[in-house]
Amino acid sequence: MTDEPPPSREFRYTLQKPEAVGVRPPRDKASQQCLAAFIEINGFRAYTLFDSGSTTDSVSPQTTRIAKLPYFTLENPVTLQLGCVGSHSQINYGADIVVGFAGKAADTYVDVVNMDRYDAIMGARFMHKHGICLDFKTKSIIMDGRACPALMVGEETAVVNARRGPPRPKKAAE
Structure with missing residues (x-):
């Protein structure tokens, strides 16, 4: 018997120099389409991603403002870890909401998280x-x-473009 600690399962791996140069295969938009739909949150039609890889249900800060959602500060903020090494954010707020979808209403806790494309996930x-x-x-x-x-x-693109507003005019070169 030894008093050595068990080996750590944590390791780092770095890629060795590649042997060749390749081209990423082209991908059509239809094959990359995520499944998104509108859900109702407090009378607001929220553009929502259904993401089976996400361990959190969330709304954007803009959604809390537009839908007039009461939210609260979390006693213990949580780190939101994304799929990339070093990519994370802090979850400081939460909300208890009612989600309307497929003719049903459901009480749901959501984290308030900065997001780019969607109103909710x-x-x-x-x-x-x-x-x-x-x-x-x-x-x-x-x-x-x-x-x-x-x-x-096409519907997704129209929703995203409408939310971002009209394109800004380009500045003239001086």
Whole structure:
């Protein structure tokens, strides 16, 4: 018997110099489409990503303002770790909301998180609780056996562009 600590499972790996140069295959927009739809939050139609890889359900600070959501400061802020090394943010606020989707209303806790493209993200917790399945073949979000069509690529682009407002005029070169 030795008193050595067990080996750590943590390790770092660096890539060795590649042997060749390659080209990333082109991808069409339809094959990259995430499943998004509108949900209702306090009377506001929120553009929402359904993300089975997210462990949090969240709304943007803009959504809390527009939908007039009461939110609160978290006693113990949490780190929001994204999929990339070193990529993280702090979750300081939360809210208890009612989400309307597929003809149902559900009480849901959400974190208030800065996000770029969406008003809300419904993650694995929400989808487990409400039995939501994502069907990429038919591009629909299924809740309690009822299929709700996801927004198509053109519809998503129109929503995002409308939220960002008209393009800013380019400054003339002096």
